[in-house]
Amino acid sequence: MRKLLRIARHEYIKVAGKRSFIISTIGFPLFFIAVMAFSIFMAVGSEDSRPLGVVDEAGVLAANVAPTERANGDKLVEVRRFADEAAAQAALRQGDIQAYYLLPAGYLSGDTVRLYYWDKTPATVTQRDFDYYLRANLVASLSAEVRERALAGPVVTARSADGQQEISGDGFLNFLLPFGIGFFFLIAVMSGGGYLLQAVTDEKENRTVEVMTTSVSPNQLIFGKALGLIAVALTQLLILLIVIVVGLAVGARFVDALQELRMPWPLLLIIVAFFLPSYTLIAGMMIAVGAAVTELRQGQQIVGALNMLFTLPYFFVIVFFTAPNSPLATLLTLFPTTAFITITMRWGMSTIPAWQIIASWLILVLSSVGMIWAAARVFRAGMLLYGQRLNFKAMLRAIGARAG
Amino acid sequence: MNPTVSVSHLSKSFGSVHAVEDVSFEVFPGEIFGLLGPNGAGKTTTIRMMLDIFKPDRGEVSLLGGKMDEHKKDRIGYLPEERGLYKDLKLEPTLIFLATLKGLDEKTARARLTDWLKRLDLYDHRFKKISELSKGMQQKAQVIATLVHEPDLIVIDEPFSGLDPVNTRLVEEIIREQQAAGKTLIMSTHQMYQVEQLCSRIALIDKGRVVLYGQVDQIKREFAGNAVAVKGQGNFEGIPGVLETRRVNGDYHMALAPGAGPQDVFRALAARPDVKIERFEIAEASLDDIFITVVKGKEAAHA
Numbered sequence: 266m267r268k269l270l271r272i273a274r275h276e277y278i279k280v281a282g283k284r285s286f287i288i289s290t291i292g293f294p295l296f297f298i299a300v301m302a303f304s305i306f307m308a309v310g311s312e313d314s315r316p317l318g319v320v321d322e323a324g325v326l327a328a329n330v331a332p333t334e335r336a337n338g339d340k341l342v343e344v345r346r347f348a349d350e351a352a353a354q355a356a357l358r359q360g361d362i363q364a365y366y367l368l369p370a371g372y373l374s375g376d377t378v379r380l381y382y383w384d385k386t387p388a389t390v391t392q393r394d395f396d397y398y399l400r401a402n403l404v405a406s407l408s409a410e411v412r413e414r415a416l417a418g419p420v421v422t423a424r425s426a427d428g429q430q431e432i433s434g435d436g437f438l439n440f441l442l443p444f445g446i447g448f449f450f451l452i453a454v455m456s457g458g459g460y461l462l463q464a465v466t467d468e469k470e471n472r473t474v475e476v477m478t479t480s481v482s483p484n485q486l487i488f489g490k491a492l493g494l495i496a497v498a499l500t501q502l503l504i505l506l507i508v509i510v511v512g513l514a515v516g517a518r519f520v521d522a523l524q525e526l527r528m529p530w531p532l533l534l535i536i537v538a539f540f541l542p543s544y545t546l547i548a549g550m551m552i553a554v555g556a557a558v559t560e561l562r563q564g565q566q567i568v569g570a571l572n573m574l575f576t577l578p579y580f581f582v583i584v585f586f587t588a589p590n591s592p593l594a595t596l597l598t599l600f601p602t603t604a605f606i607t608i609t610m611r612w613g614m615s616t617i618p619a620w621q622i623i624a625s626w627l628i629l630v631l632s633s634v635g636m637i638w639a640a641a642r643v644f645r646a647g648m649l650l651y652g653q654r655l656n657f658k659a660m661l662r663a664i665g666a667r668a669g
Numbered sequence: 670m671n672p673t674v675s676v677s678h679l680s681k682s683f684g685s686v687h688a689v690e691d692v693s694f695e696v697f698p699g700e701i702f703g704l705l706g707p708n709g710a711g712k713t714t715t716i717r718m719m720l721d722i723f724k725p726d727r728g729e730v731s732l733l734g735g736k737m738d739e740h741k742k743d744r745i746g747y748l749p750e751e752r753g754l755y756k757d758l759k760l761e762p763t764l765i766f767l768a769t770l771k772g773l774d775e776k777t778a779r780a781r782l783t784d785w786l787k788r789l790d791l792y793d794h795r796f797k798k799i800s801e802l803s804k805g806m807q808q809k810a811q812v813i814a815t816l817v818h819e820p821d822l823i824v825i826d827e828p829f830s831g832l833d834p835v836n837t838r839l840v841e842e843i844i845r846e847q848q849a850a851g852k853t854l855i856m857s858t859h860q861m862y863q864v865e866q867l868c869s870r871i872a873l874i875d876k877g878r879v880v881l882y883g884q885v886d887q888i889k890r891e892f893a894g895n896a897v898a899v900k901g902q903g904n905f906e907g908i909p910g911v912l913e914t915r916r917v918n919g920d921y922h923m924a925l926a927p928g929a930g931p932q933d934v935f936r937a938l939a940a941r942p943d944v945k946i947e948r949f950e951i952a953e954a955s956l957d958d959i960f961i962t963v964v965k966g967k968e969a970a971h972a
Contacts, residue, residue, distance in 0.1 A: 480770040
């Protein structure tokens with residue numbers, strides 16, 4: 266066990282200490298934060314704080330209704346009323362206001378509101394502020410209760426029949442996060458898997474493997490390598506999750522839309538629970554391929570085909586949209602290589618029955634442990650056939666052979 | 670005395686190629702045993718089977734008192750023919766890692782490595798990447814990795830490859846020290862000179878089979894008269910009964926075919942008009958001569 270852990274630590278340091286790893290792991294989230302900060306800065310910085318103007322030819326504005334903030338305390342832009350369009354235009358020319366709205370005489374019978382501005386349209390938030398202002402005026406004559414409801418607008422929460430899961434109108438994180446995580450997973454699969462493949466073929470090519478196998482058992486070597494790489498992937502996942510959580514928490518202080526987001530903790534739990542065995546499965550596959558081939562190039566061709574097994578759910582994304590609980594979706598949920606991405610994608614679109622999640626996880630864990638075990642056997646057989654490629658039949662024979 | 674290593678009737682084929690056929694030998698505690706033969710003779714395959722890297726098709730290996738197991742791996746030091754070190758890692762951390770896989774704790778490994786690195790002039794290079802080291806330095810690093818855990822059985826495959834004369838002498842000295850400390854060494858090489866210098870017993874492997882096995886002194890005695898040294902002028906090529914002629918310090922050193930005596934060679938030389946002999950003497954057969962007599966003689970007999 267001690268030797269296994271030493272190998273794991275060695276692999277971890279070997280990969281995590283690489284400049285390329287540090288750049289991609291820290292750099293990707295940093296880039297993400299920089300883009301977010303830049304867009305927040307642009308949004309906040311470009312906002313024009315000058316008042317808006319309004320010319321009420323329709324006579325729909327109530328007297329003395331000029332809300333300064335929303336129900337949640339957000340400040341609203343000031344709206345100045347002008348008696349006629351000429352006065353509003355003069356103010357616009359002077360630069361006293363950034364734009365003015367004209368409510369035409371036929372507004373109530375269908376004429377649309379017109380917006381006049383000098384060279385730049387008011388920001389979307391500013392326009393929304395005017396919408397709020399107008400609504401507040403239109404409902405001013407209603408009772409306080411109705412007025413509040415009408416101003417708040419509809420918030421729909423869809424809840425599954427068994428009450429396990431709910432999708433609310435603002436739960437776009439539920440929907441977006443699975444795609445982001447799925448994408449990250451694929452990057453991790455390709456880079457981590459590619460690394461393991463290279464590590465195994467390199468060791469075979471430079472004969473390090475001879476020194477290793479006269480020091481440790483094939484099982485210690487393979488399990489140690491897999492464990493080290495899983496720790497690397499977990500580090501990446503952890504950094505990514507921390508960036509998402511911290512990024513959203515910090516971002517929410519500046520961007521109102523983010524405040525309404527709630528962390529989908531159950532989804533995060535599912536992600537962590539499925540990520541580990543999925544990654545182990547890939548690690549096992551890569552080791553088996555690396556052990557069976559004589560040079561990296563051969564291995565890369567096989568790995569290209571194996572990667573398809575993991576990306577398969579993306580080809581059926583339409584199925585998940587239209588029939589998230591179809592037999593095909595269930596099948597992809599239970600199949601070990603497609604389980605992770607399928608579950609994360611279905612999560613945002615419907616409720617996955619608990620039995621499917623549990624069965625899928627168990628199948629995945631069993632197949633990943635089995636894969637690593639098989640990889641150690643193939644590795645041993647590949648060693649015996651030094652310099653020769655191990656064909657598929659021989660691989661199966663090695664897995665089926667009795668230990669020794 | 671029980672042998673440290675006993676190899677009996679080992680055979681291994683790769684496809685249709687018989688790499689090793691019916692190889693047997695024993696290695697006793699405290700000796701330096703030479704496994705020699707031309708390139709591709711099956712030495713490395715034999716070593717790999719001995720160390721359980723390959724499984725033999727037939728035959729048995731017993732080492733350190735039984736079959737190979739995980740605990741015994743800590744008592745074995747192995748230097749593979751091609752340098753088995755990670756190219757893109759730094760020297761000292763790699764050596765520490767390999768030492769800990771042999772059961773040393775990190776502190777002990779570090780302390781011992783400092784001494785070894787200093788002795789082999791690698792101390793100043795300890796934080797360099799292995800790929801940045803010269804071939805000779807990499808070989809010395811590999812020697813350290815083989816010995817740092819103080820193994821009882823040391824298996825070294827072509828230990829002098831890539832070394833300059835100074836370092837060759839240094840490694841020879843280290844090998845002798847290990848023997849003096851009671852360790853058992855198996856050395857595989859195709860350089861006969863080193864074997865003569867270091868080994869007490871040898872097995873000569875050719876085309877996967879053991880063709881000569883025993884004490885170096887005894888083998889040399891058996892092959893006495895199988896070499897002659899001639900001083901003279903003229904064409905010394907193509908003399909009947911001579912397998913190979915080479916120049917040694919201005920003399921012609923000739924390895925004789927099995928069954929050919931020095932008298933036959935002398936007569937043949939005397940009969941040639943293009944040769945003028947100044948001195949003719951029976952030389953002590955070096956392992957080189959014996960090697961040529963056995964390997965080439967067999968080929969000649971088959972031809």
